[in-house]
Amino acid sequence: MNGAILPNTPIAVDFWQIRRCSHVRLFFLSHMHSDHTVGLSSTWNHPLYCSPITARILKHKLQVNSKWINTLEVGVCHMLPLDDCGIETVAVTLIDANHCPGSVMFLFEGYFGAILYTGDFRYSPLMLKYPPLKNKKIDVLYLDNTNCDPEIKLPSRKEATKEIEDIIENHPEHDIVIGVYSIGKESLLVDLAKMFKTWVFVSPQRMELLNLFDIEDVFTTQEGGGRIRIVEQSEVIYANMVKWNSIYPTIAILPTSRKVKTWHKDIYVVPYSDHSSFDELHEFVSRIRPCSIVPVVKTQQCWLHFNKYLNSETMKNDVRIPSSVKDYMRSQRLSSKLRAKMIKVSVNRTSPRGVEFETPEKQSNAEHVCGGEGKKTTVSTEQNNRQQLSTIGGSSLISEQCSIPAPLSESTVLVSNMNASTDTSPWFKNTLQTFENETEMPSAIWSPQNMNGTVLSDTSVLYAETKSNVITFSSHAPCVPLSFTRADRLSLLPCSRRQLFGSKHFHDQVEQYIRNCIH
Template identity: 45%
Template sequence: MNGKVIPGTPIAVDFWKIRECPNARLFFLTHLHGDHTVGLSSSWQHKIYCSEIIGNLLEEQYEIDPSQVCPLETGCSHIMYIDTDQIEQMTVTVIDAHHCPGSVMFLFEGYFGKVLYSGDFRFDSNMKDDPLIENLSGTDVVYLDNTYNSPRCVFPSREESQRIILEIIHSHEEFSVKIGLRNLGKEDLLVTIAQDLQEWIKVSPAFFQVAEILDLPDVFITGETDARIEVVPFYSISNKNIERWNKEHPTIAILPTSLYTGLEMSPFCNQDNVFIVPYSDHSSFDELTDFIKLVKPRSVYPIINDMTRGPFGISISDRADVSVFKPYLSSPRKKNPEIPDSVKRWMFGNRTLPPSRPLNKKPLALKRKRSLQSLKRGVHFDDSMEDFSEEKTKKKKILNNKGGDDKKSGPEDKCVPTACGQNVGQTSDKENSKGENSKNSSRKDITNPKKNKVEKLKVKFSWRSESERRSETSSEHVQEYERHEASSNMECVREQGEKEIERENSPQGKKHSLKNFLMYVLDTDIPEIRHGK
């Protein structure tokens, strides 16, 4: 895309990617070649300032809303506001670029100084006497067409190229002639050929429509009518097509282009029936130098960047180097102009530009977030079990020491859980005497009805340090206790199961589904029976 947004202004020229220029408000179009209209379509919703010819083509070819087309007369200066408050003004001078039908250069003059956007143009000696060109002297910035900005890019004038083409056609009177052209441009060349040879030139329906819009002389035909001279798409000139055409009738092909000028290779160099004539609508290197000498700007910027590739992918980055014009430039400005407040309001609206600050912390997106899967599930044998308990009450401390005093476990002790509110390995007589009471209490607390669901067995754990358990128990007491505990727990579970069966057989209990009963069984923690040695 060969377009620019002029810094410090709301002006964009041949730039149609609206998301990349949010501060642009005034859009200008130099001409309708494809590389200058990237992003422009029938859905465009902003005013487009262009020449009258380009305005007609926009409405007919691109179907742009006529209310969005603002044609400017070529060869005149126009005054327009560059803010919504109608305080700041600028002058826009429209100059014929001599590139293709309707192509123009724009000279902007305002608070930002004097800026010339050349677009694609062909400079010749006849333009030196134009008063508008003379007014370009002292320009601050020039955006230059650098298509052939290389000392190797040397080619004749268009008049000389026309003469060469006419000689080729005259020397092949018995041959059909195929002229390869792009969509728009070189219409003047075709008119000259038709008038000189007094022959019709066959074109495509689209080209014929453009010729009618441009009001060209009546020298073109279209449709099924045959003609010796025919305009074909540029890319259709190939060895395969030339061979096919010559099987039907002797044919020659002409490519009026300077596209391969300055390169070390050229296509069709071994073809006798293909002629490449350096007819160009761009300025040669010498013509660009003459233009810069005449204008003497303070600075020059290339329109085509150094990333652009030439034919066959050949790098032409050296053509973006405009330092060769440095000897012809005027002294640079000491200070860049400030943007008026009214223009800022139009460009930025309510948005303010925050001052740039270094990034002192990581972006939020890079912060490590806690995963939802990191929560512990199931039974965990550590001191944090209270965090996962559903009850808010403190756990009961049972299984006192041999002297009857409650023993508190410190955080440094290693704790082991036991089922149904008992600790494994207790040997005191008090505990044996309290066996029946603890069994009854466990029966009372073993279920917890909630929201009309089947009562579920909750297993509570009591904790005791492993060091105390080892110091106060013996192997005999452990075996006796385990047998007693297993039998009491099994009796507890058996009684609970009988209650559940009775509840299921009752009319009210039949409402509960088999699924709820399975959930009850699965949620019931049956202690493991360990047999002593």
């Protein structure tokens, strides 16, 4: 993020983090590149100032409400209030930054001295001939130090344009693809269109943006309407080069000073830059001769390269803030803290409520009576939804309603004491047949072949007796023959056998038991 809060002032440039600048009254936007608009969105609700072209782009791209956008004409000195009572003001002059459409430098003059904020700019000697900067003493220079590296050698934009023209002339039978960002390099595209007398094809979205600029009409959205096609820089990759060349011979050009790796022989990188070169920065600083320098790009230090050009006059370090401005900044900070405290009002947070189980005391009061007279039988909604086992031969399989246990688990085993002779009893086969017709899994599964392998739920199991062909259940019984006895909390099955009763194989095992009983 590139931006700054001017010390000892309620002024911020390209800085949109409200929580860190609650005292700021005036917000300024130098241009619409994304690294200068971090934090700026359609929800912005503070007055900001920018050039007319930047204002149109801001409304188009970020949908910021027009009532917060204030346009300032370039080259004109504007007086803006620094407090609520209109006592203290600041003089602001916008200067063309020669970077992208709408980009400007800001010259601030007030009780703090003179501050020049370049934003992103490409130096031209004509800048210092503008009346705002001519013979102007600058106390603090916020300098675009993107290319502040002696190792980086950049040609002028005129020289880079000539290099691109030579590449195109050497490929007369090729289409030309140029990869650029959404804003910037428009002057280069106009020069190429005039040089090669062709329309420049762009997407409808880019055309909407271009219509906001004061630019010559050399662009079209008609496919194949021109030899030169404009795409996003990220689209110039190997796969797209193969695709474009399969349709028609194509070369791609990346006009950028950044280090870019290319993996295709038909991609050309030309050091065309909208930022000042290292030599241009030296010339600019040597002629401005500020008292101090602050880098715009915080990750790079630059003042060491320009110490010899700094003004020998010492800048006044102890800036005296006018009382009206000081009162305004203090009141804004206090109101911001108050709002923050109001937001942080404690809220009673409750954990999400899950399944609620009745306590044992409540369960003991709910009487489930089987075969008793004059006593009420309580059955839950879930139990009512369950179908009772069908009757066999006119005899009721279950004498009275009984409580239905929780769903089956794989961790409890019942051991049977039934004799092998009971395996062939008729009620067993009929009962198993009934299980197949049930829509839900039965609460107990047993096999007449091996009664010791029965898997049951972890709910309590009580005992009952079999009388002839009728099975009776005592209270809380989970619908199983009461000749079963419960094994006291048997441990889990060993790993070698556990998979037979796992969730993946459980229902398959049940079906296998039932098939064995039927057949």
